Amino acid sequence: MSEARSTPPARAISAESLRRLRAHLGVLNTATLQRLDSTLPWYRRLTPDERSSLGLIAQRGLTGFLSWFERPSTSITTLLGEVFGGAPTELTRSISLQRALQLIRTVVDVVETQVPEIVQDRDQTLVREAVLRYSREIAFALADVYARAAENRGAWDSRNEAVLLDAVLRGEAPDEILSRAAAAGWNSGRGIMVIAGPTPTDELPARLAGARRAAVRAGYDLLVGVQSERIVLVVGGVTEPHRAAEVLTPWFGEGPVVHGPISESLVDAHRSAREALAGLAAAAAWPRAPRPSHAQDLLPERALHGDRAAVDVLVQRVYSPLRAAGNSLLETVDTYCQLGHSLEGTARELFIHANTVRYRLRRVTEVTGWDPLVARDAYVLQTALAVGRLHRSD
Missing domain, CATH: 1.10.10.2840 (PucR C-terminal helix-turn-helix domain)
Structure with missing residues (x-):
């Protein structure tokens, strides 16, 4: 964050206005909490601990603003750390970025409403401009906090998904699979099917994102694994195997796409995976095979291939x-x-x-x-x- 954006006002606020602001911090904080409770329905639905945590952030925001205004040489980046303290991680878990920005907007609205009655007339414009600059910095800081949290979650989710998919394909211990499935947010208890096909030669991220969207629209859980020249999908919540395969087949590359039979659970899904992968390996022997194909439709080719x-x-x-x-x-x-x-x-x-x-x-x-x-x-x-x-x- 550049210091140029956080440069304080050129003309200093009067000592009397600063004294009045310090004296009214409690009033501003109370007004902020009342405004949050009256204008934001989601705030009222939070647990007492969550509301207390957000209220503390709002209070720190007011105190940080006054500290920055009193000591113009203070780095606003340092003050932002004091505002959020150890809360960013908990904040991102409790509320969305949109709601966090609503929180900051409410604080700003309260300050803009209350300040004219607190400071001297000659300082009102100065304080309003400072509030806008300070709130902008807070908003940038919040966006950065949430962006970093999203990146960390995405990286963790990708690693966990890769490990879970590998455990499923290998048919590892049930406790290992189930614990990792819970961490990955897997919801399907039954109707698990594995689909395998070629990796697209281009636009791989877009294809994978499209497969995930298609799965969500169709009501399926999905694990995605890219294994060099092939993609392996573990699909949950399947009742009609061919329909599920047809929904996801367009996102593979050119060539045969093969799905295994339905398994009762993730623990048993290695059987579906074994058949799907064996069918994909042997599919070249049947150039006219439908796309997608059931692994059982490729029994002769699989047998010739040594399955x-x-x-x-x-x-x-x-x-x-x-x-x-x-x-x-x-x-x-x-x-x-x-x-x-x-x-x-x-x-x-x-x-x-x-x-x-x-x-x-x-x-x-x-x-x-x-x-x-x-x-x-x-x-x-x-x-x-x-x-x-x-x-x-x-």
């Missing part, structure tokens, strides 16, 4: 149920895939009627959830048969 979890799903949800249903289903779907998805060719190969092939393929859909008549589903089934046979041979 053991995908292999287990294909074996447990496709191969084993088909094998348990009888060799006819396995044989039929295998032959159907091998012969280019031809019903007639499959019927000839197995010496059965085409309607029997249709019936068996419908049974495959009922057993597994994947329809052999759909090309993509047939690929999933064919991959499942291959990994299932390999699994049996292990």
Whole structure:
């Protein structure tokens, strides 16, 4: 803060006016507290300790003004430190910058109203000008206090978010995750989903800010992690996975975006993260994959990429149920895939009627959830048969 701005008035105030101001400090302070209580509804809702703290700041402001006015050589920066004392941190926690400025404005209004009745007539203009200069310095000081507090909070929040996200992805101890989630202000207890996609090549801060705004508008909690060439989002409060993924996908860079299944809590979210990241790693094998894609839609690619979890799903949800249903289903779907998805060719190969092939393929859909008549589903089934046979041979 430059000393040029805080230069005191050229003509000194009279000794009599100074004496009167000192004698009326208590009156000015009482009038200020009464004005705060009558004009600022938020002040009345504060706790007694908070009101006392703000009242003390107002009193120090009046005393500091008089000290500066009596001793023009005193640095106003030093006086501002005396005004706020150890209060800035508590002040920023108790009230917003807007309310803090309302507090200072109220003090100034009271002084401007009361001073004409206190000082000598010849000093009134001088005092008013000094009050304006002093209040301006107080306002600048307040803005600086709040700006520094915001920077510190932002830096702390970023560090805490990064540590929390890392703990979630690693699946660390529940107490560690929950304590850090509480510190980060995480509100979602259920409906946690992880989304992964490429990092934008430009405007990264704007993209991340846009993702946060989109999440807030949609009612989601959000953790953001930038890991070199990919962004990982942990989204809370999700009820419809695909809708949440569609809301946040535009903020990723060009390329595939993959989301995992919903987890019940942050403690379990590492499972969703594992699937999302495995799907993203394997997505290049399916250039026509929708954007966004569910990690379960990429099971064949994940299995080919060496994801053991995908292999287990294909074996447990496709191969084993088909094998348990009888060799006819396995044989039929295998032959159907091998012969280019031809019903007639499959019927000839197995010496059965085409309607029997249709019936068996419908049974495959009922057993597994994947329809052999759909090309993509047939690929999933064919991959499942291959990994299932390999699994049996292990």
